[in-house]
Amino acid sequence: MNWTDKLSDTRDQLRALNKTVPDTARAFGALGKAVKDSGTLEFKTKEFVALGIAIATKCDACIAIHVEKLVKCGATREELGDVLAMSIQMGGGPSMMYAAKALECYDEMSAQAG
Secondary structure: OOHHHHHHHHHHHHHHHHHHOHHHHHHHHHHHHHHHHOOOOOHHHHHHHHHHHHHHOOOHHHHHHHHHHHHHOOOOHHHHHHHHHHHHHHHHHHHHHHHHHHHHHHHHHHHHHO
16 A cells, blocks of 8 residues: 555545535534644644554554654654554554554655655
């Protein structure tokens, strides 16, 4: 799988969905903004939490979105590794498989950003 293509396809799908359910999309966007802009945790920490949940729920599109944000905010491969290890501990074998996908995604996106 090419993670850049996955991210592009996801964005295309979300644009189409947003046109179909604009009120819902705006409300969901407002929820995301409120969660990210408030509270005591920094944005990067919140994105690490989101990545852990993406791995646990086996969502390739979510992995791509949250890894891209982590790359952009300067997350290191070692930090990502800690989150992947915790995700594996919490989710067992299936999380191990999706953690491997998240690492592959990080490597691809950070190489492109570099």
